[in-house]
Amino acid sequence: MSLAFRVEKRDQGSALFRSLTIIASVLVALFVAGFLLLAAGVNPAAAYLEILREALGSTYGISETLVKATPLIITGLAVSVAFRMQIWNIGAEGQIYMGACGATGVALFSGLEAPLMLPAMFAAAFLAGGLWASVAGLLRARWQVNEVIVTLLMNYIAILLADYLIYGPWKNPDGYNFPLTAQFVDAARLSEYFNTRLHSGFFLALFCALAVYLLMERTIWGYQIKAIGSNPAAARYAGMKTGLAIFLVLALSGAIAGIAGFSEVAGLQHRLQHGLSPGYGYTAIIIAWLARRSALGVIIVSLLMGVLLVGGDSLQLSWQLPVAFAYAFQGLILFFLLAGDFFINFRLRRVKEDADA
Amino acid sequence: MLEILLDATVRAGTPILFATLGAIINERAGIINLGIEGLMLIGALSGFAATFASGSLLLGVLAAFVAAFIAGSIHALITVQLRGNQIVSGLALTMFGIGITALFGRGVVGQTIDGFERHAVPLLAQLPLVGKAFFNQDWLIYFSFLLVALIWFFFYRTRWGLELRTIGENPAAADACGIPVNRYRFLAVACGSGFVGIGGAYLSLASTPMWIENMTAGRGWIAVALVIFASWSSFRALFGAYLFGGITAMQLRFQAMGTTVSAHILQMLPYIFTIVVLVISTIRLQKGASQQPGNLGLPYDREDRK
Numbered sequence: 178m179s180l181a182f183r184v185e186k187r188d189q190g191s192a193l194f195r196s197l198t199i200i201a202s203v204l205v206a207l208f209v210a211g212f213l214l215l216a217a218g219v220n221p222a223a224a225y226l227e228i229l230r231e232a233l234g235s236t237y238g239i240s241e242t243l244v245k246a247t248p249l250i251i252t253g254l255a256v257s258v259a260f261r262m263q264i265w266n267i268g269a270e271g272q273i274y275m276g277a278c279g280a281t282g283v284a285l286f287s288g289l290e291a292p293l294m295l296p297a298m299f300a301a302a303f304l305a306g307g308l309w310a311s312v313a314g315l316l317r318a319r320w321q322v323n324e325v326i327v328t329l330l331m332n333y334i335a336i337l338l339a340d341y342l343i344y345g346p347w348k349n350p351d352g353y354n355f356p357l358t359a360q361f362v363d364a365a366r367l368s369e370y371f372n373t374r375l376h377s378g379f380f381l382a383l384f385c386a387l388a389v390y391l392l393m394e395r396t397i398w399g400y401q402i403k404a405i406g407s408n409p410a411a412a413r414y415a416g417m418k419t420g421l422a423i424f425l426v427l428a429l430s431g432a433i434a435g436i437a438g439f440s441e442v443a444g445l446q447h448r449l450q451h452g453l454s455p456g457y458g459y460t461a462i463i464i465a466w467l468a469r470r471s472a473l474g475v476i477i478v479s480l481l482m483g484v485l486l487v488g489g490d491s492l493q494l495s496w497q498l499p500v501a502f503a504y505a506f507q508g509l510i511l512f513f514l515l516a517g518d519f520f521i522n523f524r525l526r527r528v529k530e531d532a533d534a
Numbered sequence: 535m536l537e538i539l540l541d542a543t544v545r546a547g548t549p550i551l552f553a554t555l556g557a558i559i560n561e562r563a564g565i566i567n568l569g570i571e572g573l574m575l576i577g578a579l580s581g582f583a584a585t586f587a588s589g590s591l592l593l594g595v596l597a598a599f600v601a602a603f604i605a606g607s608i609h610a611l612i613t614v615q616l617r618g619n620q621i622v623s624g625l626a627l628t629m630f631g632i633g634i635t636a637l638f639g640r641g642v643v644g645q646t647i648d649g650f651e652r653h654a655v656p657l658l659a660q661l662p663l664v665g666k667a668f669f670n671q672d673w674l675i676y677f678s679f680l681l682v683a684l685i686w687f688f689f690y691r692t693r694w695g696l697e698l699r700t701i702g703e704n705p706a707a708a709d710a711c712g713i714p715v716n717r718y719r720f721l722a723v724a725c726g727s728g729f730v731g732i733g734g735a736y737l738s739l740a741s742t743p744m745w746i747e748n749m750t751a752g753r754g755w756i757a758v759a760l761v762i763f764a765s766w767s768s769f770r771a772l773f774g775a776y777l778f779g780g781i782t783a784m785q786l787r788f789q790a791m792g793t794t795v796s797a798h799i800l801q802m803l804p805y806i807f808t809i810v811v812l813v814i815s816t817i818r819l820q821k822g823a824s825q826q827p828g829n830l831g832l833p834y835d836r837e838d839r840k
Contacts, residue, residue, distance in 0.1 A: 186837060217637050265621060322816045325568065325621060326759045330805045333752045337805075341798035459629065466622055499640060499747065505633025508572075511626030512608060515618035523617075 182525040195521055199467065202517035206510040213505060219496045227495065228488025238487065240373035244445065246476075246483035248273065248437040248457045250382035253464035253475040254389045255433035260465050261393060262406040262426050268313060268328025269434040270458025271335030272306040276438025278339055279305030281358055281449040284365035284442070285347065294364040299439050306435015307428045309335060314427030318420040324427065332458065343449055358449045367444035378440030383476070385436060390472040402426055434458065455500060460486075463507050467514065539783050540667035544675060545741065546786075547779025549574070549750075551678050552733030553757035554764060554771040555685055556602075559726030561761055562689065563719045564702040564829045568624025569609050570730050571754025572631020577602045577731025579635040582738035582745040585647050591739060595674065598735035599728040605631065606727020610720040617833035632748060642745045649743030650674055674736050681729065685768040698722055702827030705834040715834055733757070756808045763815040765825040774811070781807045 211221030232242045252269040259266040266272075279301035283289070289297055309331065316322035340356075349359040367376045393399035405412040405419050413419050437457065442449055460482055468474030489503045553570050560567040567573075580601035585594030609627050612618040650672035658669035668679075689695035698718055700708040705715045733753075738745050756778060764770035785800045793800075819826060 186835075213634065213637065217640075267625070316813055320813060320817050321820065322813050323759075323762070326755065326762075326812060327809055329755050330752070330759065330809050333755075333805045334802045337798045337802045341796050344798065345796055459625075462622075462625060497640075499636040501636035501747065502633050504629040505637060508626045508628070508630025508633060511622060512612060512630070515612045515623050515626070516616055518618060519616040 181528050183528045185524045185526050186522065187524045198517045198521050199514065202513040203510055206506070206513040209513075210506050210509050213509075217498070219492070219498065224492055224496065227491060228485065231491040232484040232487040236371070237373060240371065240375040241487045242480065242483040243379050244374050244376070244483075245486045246479045247376075247379045247382045247444070248441055248454065249460055249464060249479035249482050249486075250476055251385050251437035251440060252434050252457050252461035253468065253479050254385055254472060255430045255437070256461045257465035257468060257470075257472070257475055258389060258393070258402070258433065259426055259430040260406075261470065262402045262423065263409075264317070264406075264423060264426055264430075265325045266310065266313075266328055266427060266430045266434075267325050267462060268310060268331050268335075268431070268458070269437075269461045270454060270456065271328070271332035272309050272431040272434035273438040273441065273454045273458055274332075274335040274339045275309040275431075276302035276306040276435025277442045277449055277453050278342060278438070279303075279435065280439040280442050281342075281347070281361075284361045285358060289364070291364040294362075295367070295443065298365060298443055299436065302435040302439030303432045304435070306438060307432030310431020310434070311424065311428035314424040314431075317427065318424040328427075339449065339453065340451060343451055347449065349448075356451055361443070361447045365443060366447055367440070369444075374445060376440075376444030378444035381436070381440055385433060386472040386476055389433070393472070434461075455486075456504065459504070460507060463511055466511065537663060537666055539780075539787060540664065541670075542783035542786065543776055543779040544667050544671060545779070546782040547775040547777075548675050548678050549733040549736040549741065550753055550757050550760065550778055551772060551775035552681070552736060553730045553754055554760045554775055555678075555681055555768055556726040556728070556730035556733065557757055557761045558764065558766050558768060558771060559685065559729065560723050561830055562702045562766060562827055563698055563722035563726075564705060564827050564832065564834070565610070565613050565719060565723050566620045566624060566831045567606070567609060567627075567723065567727065567730075568621060568758060569606070569627025569631065569727070569754075570624075570757050571750055571752065572628035573602045573605055573727050573730040574734030574737070574750045574754045574757075575631045575635040575748065576605050577734030578738040578749055579639050579642075579734075579745055580731070581735030582647065582743075583638075583642055585739060586642055586645055589647075591648075591650060591673075594739050595732055595735055598731040598739075600731075602731020602734070603724050603728035606724045606730070607720070609727065610723035613833065614716050614719045614723065617835060620831055620833075628754070636747050639745050639747055643747070645744065647739070647743050650740040672740055674732070674740055679772075682768045682772050689768075699827070702829060705829055706836075709834075709836060719834075730754070730757075752805065756804065759808045759812045762819065762826075763811050765815070765819070766827065767825065777811070778804060778808065 214221040214224055232238050252273060255269050256266050280298040283298045283301045287297060313324045313327040316327055317324040343356045343358060347358045349357050367378055369376045401417050401422055405417060405422055409419055441453060464475055464478045464482060467478045486503060492498045493500060553574055557567055557570055577598035581594040581598035584597030585591055609623050612623045613620045652670050652672055655669040659665045689699060697713045701715050701718050709715050734750060737749055760774040763774045781804050785803050788800055789797055
């Protein structure tokens with residue numbers, strides 16, 4: 178008797194089964210990551226407990242989790258909007274930087290007053306992120322240039338552009354030559370709550386989620402995006418302008434990611450500095466993939482990722498783990514999610530050896 | 535002056551060349567691999583660590599190949615056997631590579647080794663202009679020349695190569711011919727990944743003989759773009775990698791000359807250049823003469839045959 182299996186297609190199974198598979202995938206990923214931690218000389222059980230304690234064990238921890246979740250929700254939405262059309266925006270990271278540059282430019286040089294300043298910064302960030310992504314949108318819509326590669330390469334350019342501004346023309350003249358811009362005036366800052374770093378960007382993120390939900394589920398445009406995503410040929414036959422839609426959806430996706438840049442500089446950092454985003458734009462891809470089609474899902478997954486990031490920051494301090502280790506976690510989670518998908522879509526049936534080969 | 539620039543071109547282009555060749559082997563079998571950046575890092579770290587521990591550069595190169603082969607096998611398992619999404623799996627591989635090398639690279643940060651040295655090829659090295667750049671180099675660069683020819687030979691002069699190309703074009707037809715589609719695809723992804731790892735090792739064993747976290751700095755992505763520029767041909771990959779190397783060499787030269795242009799702006803050049811090249815080659819691709827494997831990016835399921 179040997180162990181031979183045949184792979185069979187099956188219906189996706191119930192929503193409960195799918196959710197359980199996703200949860201199981203994440204747990205297995207954490208389990209495997211435990212071995213990596215062990216190999217790096219860190220006690221995984223202690224590390225995981227520390228993550229939970231740091232991120233959820235105190236009011237401050239919870240506020241920090243929400244602070245981290247803020248840019249994740251916004252960029253997760255950005256990526257998921259494009260996902261609905263089977264368009265891959267891997268450039269949210271760069272679009273965050275461009276949005277931050279736009280907002281910072283207005284904050285430092287516009288000289289606007291209180292009620293106008295923040296909306297103007299928001300608009301500048303929205304436009305900057307949108308324009309940045311629309312380059313990839315134009316190339317994809319007009320010539321079918323692979324948007325994965327273009328958006329990704331533009332991340333490197335955007336980060337270098339921000340560095341150029343920080344180290345060059347926008348450097349704070351009174352900053353003892355540190356690579357930072359001047360601090361924003363009060364009119365250019367979002368309000369903060371409860372004596373923590375939690376700022377109104379979090380509510381802006383929730384509002385974005387609502388807006389994206391309404392756009393996708395309650396407008397013709399959202400319907401077209403979904404239609405083109407599920408069957409481009411049929412959508413074209415039905416008279417939809419797929420090229421234009423691709424361009425617009427990438428521009429919108431970039432604009433939303435740009436909002437995250439606005440929220441980070443106006444709500445949290447109050448200046449433009451190097452390392453503005455520790456890879457939120459890449460984590461956003463996982464969030465969009467995990468949340469599949471739901472804006473609410475983006476919020477939930479972002480909060481979980483927020484826990485992981487806050488806890489990860491504390492592991493860095495207590496165990497001297499490198500910042501980038503969070504990526505190994507995220508990569509593993511994705512691997513196991515993909516493996517989990519297999520068990521959602523297929524069933525393994527045991528076959529006897531003497532049966533058909 | 536031109537000779538120095540050409541030499542720097544070859545040295546800057548070689549890691550990209552290995553990575554592009556590895557990616558071509560993946561895509562010829564019909565599997566997109568966006569994990570190139572992560573695989574290069576895994577190769578760079580394992581190569582460096584093995585050489586640091588053993589003192590042998592050959593062992594370093596082998597370790598880079600084997601480590602990237604194993605990491606590539608994860609991508610192969612997910613995309614071939616489990617029919618998972620190739621784009622997501624590749625991105626996961628890149629993230630995993632960045633993270634895991636940051637974690638395990640801590641032990642060798644700041645260490646140094648004796649990297650690859652130059653060995654002049656008699657006579658050929660005396661050629662005017664190109665002699666020094668191409669024939670007064672290290673063993674890995676000579677190996678990259680050989681690999682370009684070998685890959686061409688494999689795909690166009692061997693039965694296995696033909697079968698692998700068939701799988702990339704039309705896996706159902708290959709299956710009907712009795713070619714074990716999944717086994718070939720798995721091996722192509724894993725071996726291709728191994729060569730990508732050697733590209734990473736070139737950085738840590740020859741370019742700058744040390745390990746630096748995230749030392750690939752986007753080269754893997756540039757390689758992914760160059761595959762399209764190269765039309766999936768190893769000889770064109772050589773050309774593309776050196777074109778990129780030339781831009782990098784010029785950028786470094788400008789910086790060394792102390793121009794007034796910001797270093798940050800100069801560092802953008804290779805990325806901008808790669809996007810421009812990608813756009814041009816994509817447009818050319820659509821005007822016919824497409825070498826793109828017909829089934830690129832799609833999983834194969836025998837039950838879906840039409």
